[in-house]
Amino acid sequence: MDWLERTAKLRQWTRSGTRAPHKPLLLLYALGRFQQGADDELRYSAVEEDLKRLLSEYGPPNKTTPAYPFHHLASDGVWEVRTDRGPGSPGSGVRELRAAGAAGRLAPDLRTALRREPSLLGRMARVLLDLNFPPSLHDELCEVVGLEPEQAETAEVSAVRRRRDPRMRELVLTAYEYRCAFCGYDGRIGAVPVGLEAAHVRWWAFGGPDDVDNGLCLCSLHHKLFDKGVLGVGDGHRILVSQRFVGHSPAAHEHVIALAGRTLVGPQPGIRSIAPTHRAWHASQVFHGDPRPATAA
Template identity: 85%
Template sequence: MDWLERTATLRQWTKGGARAPHKPLLFLYALSRFQQDADGELIYSAVEEELKRLLAEYGPPNKTTPAYPFHHLASDGVWEVRTHDGLGSPGSGVRELRATGAAGRLAPELRTALRREPSLLGRMARVLLDLHFPPSLHGELCEAIGLELEPAETGRPSSARRSRDRRMRELVLTAYEYQCAFCGYDGRIGAVPVGLEAAHVRWWAFGGPDDVDNGLCLCSLHHKLFDKGVLGVGDGHRILVSQRFVGHSPAAREHVIALAGRPLIGPQPGVHPVATHHRSWHTSQVFHGTPRPGSDLPRARPKEASHTRSQLSPRTPTG
């Protein structure tokens, strides 16, 4: 049985590019728990709150319940559910799962395969991460669920092979003149920019193309906050800041809250800005909550002339 192929083809609700990472999150969580205790099981009532937290942090903005993937993942052949009455899920209702003492774990055949070939777990986890989450979130998601992966653990089934365009980073950074589109940060060591990244607006994992009009040059901090749904890009290419974000320090106010309503810095003339359909996808599928009211204060462009930056040709590989 090709477990990598099965991992890559989980049946999910899809409509108009909507995110539905419920099954992948539960599957990653189950792989992590297997890594810690190969014979253990996940009692729904005991893990419900933790799964809720993961869905709230790494799932789409709309409210959801972990009962849905807990029940439905069994249909993909990688998961099983037992109750007081034996094998089989009582349904996708929270009350039923709690009342029947429902417990889930990886399917017996998969547990056998993972014991026989320990490296398979890491390769399956990589498939789930690559297909459903941007690279900027992989490390912290693994840390959040307690999953330990070796750096060399890679590999995807043929159906998951879609090559990234390695030129995108340089094209996007050049388009935005090597400065963060949100804050103007433009640090470099010699001719090499540091702390600047090419962010996909519509995630690559969800069909986002490696095109400049789907990219933003962002500093590492704002890239992470953009992928977490704290920041977004609204009408008029103005910065959105979620009302759910809370920060009382001067740094949080200056580097995040004060961005609300400010226009993006760049791209340079002649370059297409972020396409409306990519912005709309990010706003509906990633951005959390309601935007904060924008500031009426004008946003000054950094004083340095940008023509010297545009002559740089960094050789840093795409992250």
């Protein structure tokens, strides 16, 4: 059985690039628990809060429940659910899962394969990360679910053979003249830029092209906040700051909150700015909450 192909082809609700990482997040969580030696069943009532936090932090902006993937992941052959009455899930409702004492775990054949070939776990994790999340979040997600990131090896499966354009970073940084589009940071060590990255507006994992009009030159901090949905880009290429972000220090105000309403820095004349379709995707699929009002200069 090809577990990498099965992992890559988890059935997820999808329409026009809508994000639905519910199953991948649950499977990453289960792999992390397995790697830590927790081979026992995961009782829904015991892990519900953990899964809620994962969906809140790394899922789509719309509210959702972990009961959905807990029930439906079993149909993909990598997960099983039992209740106090025996095998099988009682349904996808929170109350049903709680009342029945539902518990889930990796499918028996998969557990056997992971014990026989420990490196398989890392390759499965890499597929889940590559197909559902931007690289800026990979290490953080591994840490949150308890996976050892060094074991997340590159996996060669048909679903992830789409190759990135190695020129993307240089093209985007040049377009924005090696300055963060949010704060203007342009640090260098000698002639080498440091702390500047090319961010995809529409994530590569969701069909985002390696084109300049789908890119932003961002410093490491603002790239991370952009991919976490704290920052966004609104009409007139003005910076959005989510009301969900809270920071009371002068640094938090200066580097994040004070950005609300500012216009992007760049790109240089003659180069396409962010395409409206990519900006709209980020606003609907990544940016969390309502934007803060623009701050006074």
